[in-house]
Amino acid sequence: xxxxxxxxxxxxxxxxxxxxxxxxxxxxxxxxxxxxxxxxxxxxxxxxxxxxxxxxxxxxxxxxxxxxxxxxxxxxxxxxxxxxxxxxxxxxxxxxxxxxxxxxxxxxxxxxxxxxxxxxxxxxxxxxxxxxxxxxxxxxxxxxxxxxxxxxxxxxxxxxxxxxxxxxxxxxxxxxxxxxxxxxxxxxxxxxxxxxxxxxxxxxxxxxxxxxxxxxxxxxxxxxxxxxxxxxxxxxxxxxxxxxxxx
Amino acid sequence: xxxxxxxxxxxxxxxxxxxxxxxxxxxxxxxxxxxxxxxxxxxxxxxxxxxxxxxxxxxxxxxxxxxxxxxxxxxxxxxxxxxxxxxxxxxxxxxxxxxxxxxxxxxxxxxxxxxxxxxxxxxxxxxxxxxxxxxxxxxxxxxxxxxxxxxxxxxxxx
Numbered sequence: 001x002x003x004x005x006x007x008x009x010x011x012x013x014x015x016x017x018x019x020x021x022x023x024x025x026x027x028x029x030x031x032x033x034x035x036x037x038x039x040x041x042x043x044x045x046x047x048x049x050x051x052x053x054x055x056x057x058x059x060x061x062x063x064x065x066x067x068x069x070x071x072x073x074x075x076x077x078x079x080x081x082x083x084x085x086x087x088x089x090x091x092x093x094x095x096x097x098x099x100x101x102x103x104x105x106x107x108x109x110x111x112x113x114x115x116x117x118x119x120x121x122x123x124x125x126x127x128x129x130x131x132x133x134x135x136x137x138x139x140x141x142x143x144x145x146x147x148x149x150x151x152x153x154x155x156x157x158x159x160x161x162x163x164x165x166x167x168x169x170x171x172x173x174x175x176x177x178x179x180x181x182x183x184x185x186x187x188x189x190x191x192x193x194x195x196x197x198x199x200x201x202x203x204x205x206x207x208x209x210x211x212x213x214x215x216x217x218x219x220x221x222x223x224x225x226x227x228x229x230x231x232x233x234x235x236x237x238x239x240x241x242x243x244x245x246x247x
Numbered sequence: 248x249x250x251x252x253x254x255x256x257x258x259x260x261x262x263x264x265x266x267x268x269x270x271x272x273x274x275x276x277x278x279x280x281x282x283x284x285x286x287x288x289x290x291x292x293x294x295x296x297x298x299x300x301x302x303x304x305x306x307x308x309x310x311x312x313x314x315x316x317x318x319x320x321x322x323x324x325x326x327x328x329x330x331x332x333x334x335x336x337x338x339x340x341x342x343x344x345x346x347x348x349x350x351x352x353x354x355x356x357x358x359x360x361x362x363x364x365x366x367x368x369x370x371x372x373x374x375x376x377x378x379x380x381x382x383x384x385x386x387x388x389x390x391x392x393x394x395x396x397x398x399x400x401x402x403x404x405x
Binding site for chain 2: 171216224
């Protein structure tokens with residue numbers, strides 16, 4: 001079986017993504033940041049297991065053009081988006097670690113997000129019932145990624161507003177932003193052009209490239225930034241004494 | 248359709264915004280000391296004087312000279328990045344990203360000049376990128392020693 005240039009490029013990007021997923025996980029463990037970034041670690045592991053192991057297995061078993069693989073592909077895509085949403089929730093928690101009042105408001109907002117996205121997508125489902133197989137899933141993914149992008153941007157603005165001196169968190173958030181923005185734009189283009197063949201090809205390349213960019217930014221964030229240690233952590237037991245003195 | 252078009256425009260804008268934010272975060276990296284000064288002196292680079300002129304007078308003195316200075320410093324520093332005390336003789340990924348970022352900001356500087364908009368923010372960004380490159384080169388060179396002298400001291404004493 002001979003491979004065309006496009007396919008070779010696609011395979012290259014795909015295997016580079018797997019390699020970077022492993023690299024992110026190894027960096028987390030190697031640099032001892034696994035405990036502080038548990039959510040991120042689990043997300044990367046699930047990315048690798050679902051995208052690198054489960055999808056090829058299902059594709060081999062049922063065939064790439066089968067209905068089973070189609071549903072499995074899009075369901076895992078929704079799982080990725082939901083996983084990313086949970087990672088963002090974790091970042092929000094870390095960013096507002098010293099602002100309990102703010103965290104209560106943010107938590108309330110975050111709880112309402114998934115039902116809201118589901119509601120909007122269900123509304124569009126009732127309008128486009130005949131195109132269920134294709135367009136609903138595309139629109140749902142597009143809405144979910146865009147919501148995550150908006151949340152991510154809110155988080156970025158919050159980090160700027162609170163002047164959080166945590167470069168690692170800043171870069172992780174930027175990485176997420178690149179991924180969500182790229183994916184949301186790809187889905188929107190796909191949706192707008194009604195799955196035009198040109199848009200299909202573009203989406204096929206752009207989406208993995210965005211994931212690749214996100215993973216590279218994460219590798220840089222974990223490997224090159226100094227570990228941020230909050231004042232509370234650094235002081236340990238003396239915190240109580242400091243607070244007592246401050247009072 | 249309207250929603251999809253809106254998402255496409257906003258997402259594309261935010262994609263470039265986040266890429267720019269990543270570049271800015273990389274540029275914020277703290278070095279153990281100001282390595283760039285020795286590299287600037289040894290290679291007679293001019294970007295610190297450009298920055299000083301902008302900070303003192305609020306705008307760069309002459310536009311053609313500004314472009315030439317920044318371009319020459321960029322060429323010198325990218326050459327040094329690749330060849331000075333670099334065992335692999337190639338750029339790292341973040342250096343490649345910053346080189347691309349420099350080119351984009353440089354293009355935006357030219358566009359600002361054509362449109363008669365303020366050029367100083369773009370010029371300051373360019374000097375910040377050049378300072379980062381000089382710091383990276385200086386840090387690398389500083390690890391190579393010739394007897395009791397560091398490479399940058401050696402270059403200065405030539």
